[in-house]
Structures are given as C-alpha cells and as structure tokens.
Amino acid sequence: MVNSIFEAANMRKLSLLIFVLCILISLKNQNAETKKGLSSIAEYWSSSSWDLYPSMFLSMEEEEEGHPQRSLEYDFYRVSCPQAEKIIREVIRKTYKVRSSVAAELLRLAFHDCFVEGCDASVLLDAAEDLKSEKDSTPNENLKGFDIIDIIKSQVEEVCPGVVSCADIVVLAAREGIVQAGGPFYPLLTGRRDGFRSFPDIATYELPSPLADLSETLASFASRGFDERETVSLLGAHSIGMIHCKFFENRLYNFGGTNKPDPSLDPQFLNQIRSRCNNSNVSVTPAASPFFDASVPSSSAPPASFDILESSSTAASPSCNGSPSSSEKPGRMGEISSSSAPSLSFQGSVSSSPTSFTKPSVSYEGSLQSSLEGPGINMAYEGPGIDFGSVYYHSLLQGRGILYSDQQLMSGEETGIWVKAYASDVSLFLRDFAQAMMKLSDLHVLTGSAGQVRLNCSRVA
Numbered sequence: 173m174v175n176s177i178f179e180a181a182n183m184r185k186l187s188l189l190i191f192v193l194c195i196l197i198s199l200k201n202q203n204a205e206t207k208k209g210l211s212s213i214a215e216y217w218s219s220s221s222w223d224l225y226p227s228m229f230l231s232m233e234e235e236e237e238g239h240p241q242r243s244l245e246y247d248f249y250r251v252s253c254p255q256a257e258k259i260i261r262e263v264i265r266k267t268y269k270v271r272s273s274v275a276a277e278l279l280r281l282a283f284h285d286c287f288v289e290g291c292d293a294s295v296l297l298d299a300a301e302d303l304k305s306e307k308d309s310t311p312n313e314n315l316k317g318f319d320i321i322d323i324i325k326s327q328v329e330e331v332c333p334g335v336v337s338c339a340d341i342v343v344l345a346a347r348e349g350i351v352q353a354g355g356p357f358y359p360l361l362t363g364r365r366d367g368f369r370s371f372p373d374i375a376t377y378e379l380p381s382p383l384a385d386l387s388e389t390l391a392s393f394a395s396r397g398f399d400e401r402e403t404v405s406l407l408g409a410h411s412i413g414m415i416h417c418k419f420f421e422n423r424l425y426n427f428g429g430t431n432k433p434d435p436s437l438d439p440q441f442l443n444q445i446r447s448r449c450n451n452s453n454v455s456v457t458p459a460a461s462p463f464f465d466a467s468v469p470s471s472s473a474p475p476a477s478f479d480i481l482e483s484s485s486t487a488a489s490p491s492c493n494g495s496p497s498s499s500e501k502p503g504r505m506g507e508i509s510s511s512s513a514p515s516l517s518f519q520g521s522v523s524s525s526p527t528s529f530t531k532p533s534v535s536y537e538g539s540l541q542s543s544l545e546g547p548g549i550n551m552a553y554e555g556p557g558i559d560f561g562s563v564y565y566h567s568l569l570q571g572r573g574i575l576y577s578d579q580q581l582m583s584g585e586e587t588g589i590w591v592k593a594y595a596s597d598v599s600l601f602l603r604d605f606a607q608a609m610m611k612l613s614d615l616h617v618l619t620g621s622a623g624q625v626r627l628n629c630s631r632v633a
Contacts, residue, residue, distance in 0.1 A: 252332065276414070284306075288371050295375070296630055335625065339623075350609070
C-alpha cells in the first residue's frame with residue numbers, strides 16, 4: 173500500500189516534470205521562431221521590398237559597430253518642424269485645383285534630381301560664377317515646378333527657419349502631386365540634406381532618353397539600382413503630363429531614316445497623333461529626356477483632348493498605406509487665385525534673414541510662356557478620371573505607346589510580362605510604383621553633418 177502511494181507520488185512528480193519540460197521546450201521553440209520571423213521580415217524588407225526603409229536597419233547595424241548613426245528616418249521633423257509636411261500638402265492641394273499640371277511637373281523634377289547623383293536638390297541650383305547649373309542641360313530645358321518649391325520653402329522658413337531641406341521638399345512635394353493626380357500615397361523617410369554641387373554633365377548624358385532601345389533604358393535604370401520590374405513600374409509615371417511632339421515626331425514620319433512611320437504604331441493611333449503633331453522635321457538629341465514632361469499649354473493650344481490634365485474633385489486617390497496624419501498647426505499658406513490665368517502669391521514675409529529667400533526665379537506666368545515650344549500630347553489622352561497607370565500600360569499592349577522608349581517595353585520578355593501584369597491589375601501597379609518611388613527618393617542622400625540646409629533652394633548658403 174505504501175509502495176503504491178510512493179509510486180503514485182513519483183508518477184505525479186514525473187508528470188509535472190515532463191509538463192514543465194514541455195513548456196520550456198515550447199518557449200524555446202517560440203523564441204527561435206520569433207527570431208526566425210524577425211530575420212524573415214528583415215530579409216523581406218531588404219530584398220522583396222527593395223530596401224524601403226534601409227536606414228532603419230543600417231542605423232542599428234552602424235550603431236553596433238561604433239559608426240555614427242544615420243539621420244534619415246520617418247517623420248524626421250516631428251519635433252523641429254511638425255508643420256512641414258502639412259504645409260507641403262496644402263500648397264500642392266491648392267495649386268492642383270488651378271494648375272493640375274503641377275503633379276507631373278514635380279514628379280519629373282524629383283526624378284531629374286534623384287537620378288543625377290542622388291536626392292540632394294542639385295537640380296534647383298542656379299548657375300553662379302563658380303557653378304554650372306543642371307537647369308541648363310538639354311534634358312532639363314523644360315523642367316518646371318521650381319516656383320512651387322520656392323513657395324513651399326518660403327512658407328516653411330516662416331515657421332521653421334533653416335530646418336527643412338530643399339531636398340526633402342522636392343520628394344515630399346512630388347508625392348503629394350502624385351496623390352492629387354490619383355496615384356498612391358507612400359511613406360517617405362526624411363532628413364535629407366542639400367548638396368553644394370551641381371552636375372550638368374551627368375544630367376546631360378545619363379538621364380534616360382526617349383529614343384533609347386530597351387537595352388539602353390534598362391542599363392540606365394540598372395545603373396541606379398533598379399531592376400526590370402522597378403523600371404517598368406517607374407515608367408508608369410508617364411500616365412500624366414504632356415509630351416512635346418519633338419520627342420517622338422520621328423516615329424510618325426521618318427522612323428530610323430526610312431521616311432516611313434514606326435511599324436509598331438497602331439495605324440488608327442498614328443493618324444490621331446499625326447493630326448496633333450505636324451511634320452516639322454524637328455530633330456531630337458538622344459540626351460533630351462522627356463521623363464515626366466509636364467508642359468502647361470497656352471489658352472490657344474488646339475484639341476482639348478490633348479490638353480493638360482484637368483483637376484477633378486472626384487478623382488480617385490488610392491493609398492497603399494493610408495493617408496498621412498495631419499500635423500498640429502498649418503503654416504500660413506500662399507494665396508492661390510482661381511482665375512483663368514492663376515498666379516501664385518505669397519502671404520507674409522520671411523523672418524530668417526535678409527538673404528534667406530528671394531522671389532522665385534520661375535514664375536507661373538513664366539512657365540506658361542516657356543511652354544509655347546510646340547504642340548504636345550497629353551499622356552492621359554483618354555481623359556481625366558482614368559485610373560493612374562491604366563491608360564499607359566493598356567496603350568503599350570495596343571501598340572499605342574507615344575514614346576519609342578516606352579513602347580520598347582513590349583519588346584522584352586520580362587518587361588512585357590510586367591506591362592501585362594500592371595495593365596490587368598492596377599492595385600499591383602500602384603503598390604510597385606509606390607515602392608519604386610520610395611527607393612528613388614532615397615538614392616544617395618546626404619544626411620547628418622553632410623551637406624547643408626539651404627535658406628534659398630536656388631543657391632548654396
């Protein structure tokens with residue numbers, strides 16, 4: 173009897189011990205799975221999502237190795253200038269109502285800045301005694317949006333003098349323009365610094381050309397770290413803006429010196445764009461890049477179907493990651509006239525320093541005049557309200573790509589696959605485009621003690 177009691181007691185102890193061991197083993201496995209999961213997440217962000225937040229991981233690694241921590245981070249100005257992104261958003265929203273072309277203008281401006289030695293606002297610098305300007309390079313001759321950047325900068329300087337960089341303003345303004353045009357919202361890291369130099373030669377020879385074959389286009393984007401999928405998604409930015417006839421006129425009348433049109437063009441579409449672009453024998457240099465071209469036509473510009481995008485209060489604005497939260501206090505906004513020929517004006521003065529800001533060198537009226545360089549075609553030629561990206565990819569499938577470099581995407585196996593994928597799934601395009609824009613916006617940025625924060629975006633402080 174006693175032995176039975178002892179045996180039962182031992183069995184209970186043994187059962188309890190086994191139970192405790194099972195719990196410990198379970199916890200150990202769970203911890204291992206957690207570490208594995210974190211490793212998988214890190215691998216996903218670094219590989220599958222194109223290093224969307226590289227600085228978050230690099231900061232931790234560099235800190236462990238004793239290197240200085242990078243300063244590029246999400247909501248960088250949350251303490252130093254919490255109103256910054258609110259100001260940018262409001263300026264773009266108000267401007268878009270009277271000048272919808274601003275979306276394409278700022279998108280192209282950001283691309284031309286970031287593709288040339290990184291997002292350092294070098295494209296904004298005017299020529300000086302010891303500095304040549306990227307603005308004077310052939311691909312940048314039609315760049316616009318400088319006046320909007322200046323307006324934003326002046327208002328940010330009023331509330332946060334010497335804090336927010338022009339480089340951050342450029343990429344944030346481009347994002348807000350995309351949202352207004354019906355594209356996706358995407359989170360951006362901030363804390364970029366402005367560069368001291370300009371790179372006109374690189375801008376002249378390394379920006380993508382509208383006359384490039386597929387291999388050249390892919391090589392150009394690959395040199396900046398973009399694969400074929402990312403390249404196809406980034407070129408979806410050609411969903412908005414105007415393309416001057418001079419960039420594709422050879423396809424209509426004298427393709428490859430044959431005195432015949434490009435055989436890959438849909439015949440009906442060929443006649444349609446020929447009616448807009450007369451044969452004036454305009455030559456185009458391969459260096460001239462129309463990427464995100466955004467010219468504002470004059471009031472006398474013919475066919476409304478080829479006019480710039482008109483703003484619509486009902487235009488869809490899909491979001492990949494939700495809308496950004498609003499800041500506590502908006503800055504004082506520049507008043508925007510809604511007249512037929514809108515002008516953008518400032519309200520208030522800048523208190524940082526007498527030389528911190530001057531009137532924009534490129535006024536809105538000036539951009540209207542500079543756009544009278546010849547006819548062009550609205551990339552969203554099927555009209556406003558069409559989903560961002562839909563027309564562009566469908567047009568390539570139908571042989572209706574306006575630019576030769578765009579239509580060339582159908583000549584490659586992998587690029588053709590992605591064109592078809594984006595044409596059939598707009599949500600996939602919006603996601604990929606957002607991620608590619610995030611990667612573009614983080615190219616070779618200056619952070620920490622590198623660079624400077626310019627008081628005037630057009631000149632080095």
